[in-house]
Amino acid sequence: MTRKRRTNSSAAEIRTEPLLPERFEQWFRSRGWTIRPHQRAMLEKARARRSTLLIAPTGAGKTLAGFLPSLVELVSGERPRRGAGLHTLYISPLKALAVDVARNLLTPVEEMQLPVRIETRTADTSVGKRQRQRVRPPDMLLTTPEQLALLLSHADAAYLFADLRTIILDELHALVGSKRGDLLALDLARLGTLAPDAIRIGLSATVARPSELRAFLLPQREPDRAIHLADLVIVTGGAKPDIRLLESKNPVPWAGHTTLYALPDVYAAIKAHRMSLLFVNTRFQAELLFHELWRINDDNLPIALHHGSLDATQRRKVEAAMAAGRLRAVVATSTLDLGIDWGDVDLVINVGAPKGASRLIQRIGRSNHRLDEPSKALLVPSNRFEVLECRAALDAALEGVQDVVLSRKGALDVLAQHVLGTAAAGPFHPDELYNEVISAQPYADLSRRDFDRVVDFVATGGYSLRTYERFARLRPMDDGRLRIAHPRIAQQYRMNAGTIVDAPMLKVRLVRRRGVPAPGHAARLTGGRVLGEIDEMFIAELQVGDTFVFGGEIVRFEGLRDTDVFVSRTWDSEPKIPSYPGGKFPLSTHLAS
Missing domain, CATH: 3.40.50.300 (P-loop containing nucleotide triphosphate hydrolases)
Incomplete structure (x- = not known):
């Protein structure tokens, strides 16, 4: 088996413009900076339309290096639009990281007065804003793998991503070796169909085997013959911790x-x-x-x-x-x-x-x-x-030893979720979807037999559930394609997409009482400010009047109505501490040995 680097387009466009426009040069000079070699290298790779993995230590400016090619391209001239106009898609493993990157990006955009719109899309984004982003997206959208899966499950996904030029995958090493990485790989394969000209930029800390991340970035069309690798830019140096x-x-x-x-x-x-x-x-x-x-x-x-x-x-x-x-x-x-x-x-x-x-x-x-x-x-x-x-x-x-296991086979339960998400966006042909799925690196060795079994499980519930109508999620069409059986199923998928397992959670609200209760009657509880969410099992063990710590303050449990926990601020020398599921971290195999 050979390893090959490949371009994402048939020929790189030859340009005579400088890599960094004058306004960007002036901005660097105004801050006493000079563009670093790896930032210049990323500009060159993007101009040649080559997907690239950038490996850099902390503080090397790899986030700016990842976004700089998009900023330069966005201000370098108008491009014909075929869809909604989304230019760059940034994927982060953390909501807080996406928000932080957006905040840091706004500094050069505002100081250089660039005509570039940047927005985040996470579970914290309002419903109205998320709906608007599907029709009128910003130039750069910063989001998470789960939100990308949701965007791809809508019928307008092809329109939304038609103009996509760049996909930036931040902290890639933290995603690849997990089921979230499997879901991301499948979504990248889907984007490869909807936006075949988009290049992929991976940003990562130092890893033992960069080739695994380089393979993750590119479609694997012939895994038996060759593994296609993205280009590689490495930043050396950095002070010892x-x-x-x-x-x-x-x-x-x-x-x-x-x-x-x-x-x-x-x-x-x-x-x-x-x-x-x-x-x-x-x-x-x-x-x-x-x-x-x-x-x-x-x-x-x-x-x-x-x-x-x-x-x-x-x-x-x-x-x-x-x-x-x-x-x-x-x-x-x-x-x-x-x-x-x-x-x-x-x-x-x-x-x-x-x-x-x-x-x-x-x-x-x-x-x-x-x-x-x-x-x-x-x-x-x-x-x-x-x-x-x-x-x-x-x-x-x-x-500098990393104990993250990057190489893995894609999980079939994640594939089943992706199949249902694809059907939620519109009818699909199993042959076309199979070819798309095996282009994702974790699923490159997936057999057609296993794929068909997964599709059958999604469509009928499998051999043990196929007799129950409620598990018939997909229906065959006359032309061989499969469609979603009922819009309700698509809605259920969008409410549960992702691989992060959540326990039943209740909203914690500061209580607001109305009126004076009659003697012997409890005060009527009404909604107040939401403090956050808490585990249902912890609340089930409380009695009215118990105190516990939440969000850094001591609160008194006043009552429960539907999915809302009502609390009031109080003081107690020995409040309870909320417990949450998933509180035991496994010791990595490397440290254990």
Whole structure:
């Protein structure tokens, strides 16, 4: 088997214009910058219409390198439109990362007065805005794999992506080795049909085998004969990280994950730095650590909390305060550990074992987010067994070892979801869809027999369910194509698309009472401001009057109506800490060995 690089168009267009227009050169000079070699290389690759993987360490400016070709092309002249006009699609593994990149992109766009519209599309985006984006999209749309799957499930997908020129895949190494990566690969294959001229730009941290990511970026039309690889640009250098293990005067407990023994040391480290980012592995730990830090915050330092169950408005406020440098510390889960550029962060504190070398490397990269400055990190084990885990992770991080497994076979349950999503957009022919699916790298070796079995399962429910009408999701047409059996099925798909498993969650609302209750009757609960979401099982164990910590404040459980949990602000010396599903992170195979 051979490995081949290939172009995405029949011939590269020869131009005489400079790679970087004068207004961009002036903007770089006004900031005291010069364009870096890898940024220039990405401009050259984009001009030649070649898909490319850029591997760069933290602070190398790889996000700007990925977007610069699109910005230059958008201001270099009008192009004939065949569809809605969407030029660049950016895919991020995190909602917060997409929002942060959009915020950072607006700086050069506004300062150079570029006629470029940039918008984000995540689960936090309003329904009205998401509907408008399908008809009148911006020039650049920043979104997530799940939102891309939803966009492709609509009948107007071909119109939306008809003008697509560039697809940017950020933090690609964090997506490829998972089911989210399988879904993304299938969606890229679909985009390859709808927008065959679009090039793909992958942005990644250092990985052991770049060829796996390069293959992921390109369609694999002949996997038995050759593996097609995207071009590669590598940035070398970068300062070695400064990582140390906490040595506390207090004894480390034998068990437990509260890490309360280290609170004084953690607080002292926060006071000694401009801005600290404290990472934990679970939302339970985030709420607990934030609550306990404020117990000892005698200096009234501005410390904030960020995790996925908080309301989107609250998360955006925290992110804006971080970007403005108004905080001294933020306690966060994995919602902030990929690629986000917080310039004032000079210390990352990982509370608890990181469970993987790659996760630790990503997290410590948020500190001193510049190429020539070492990232500074402090590892705080929760118990004595985690001391060994932290030591192994520290050694692996210093050696630059990545433990993410990138090469994998595509999951069939993800393929079944993609088949249903394709049918939701319109009728499809199994032969055409099979050829499209096997062009996705994880599914390059998929046999036609397995594909037909997946399609049959989606269409009829499989051999055990085909007798039940409710599982007949696809209907055959006279021309051999398959169509969705009922619009209700398409709606159900759009409500459940994605590979992230969610537990039943309830909305937490601040209570607002109306009127004075009669003696012996409870006050009528009415809707107030949404604080976020909480696990249904935790609420089921509460009684009215119980207190718990949520979003960094103590609240009193007032009652439950439908899917709304009503709470009021209160004070309690011993509130409960909410528990969430998925609170146990597996130790990576590399660290375990």
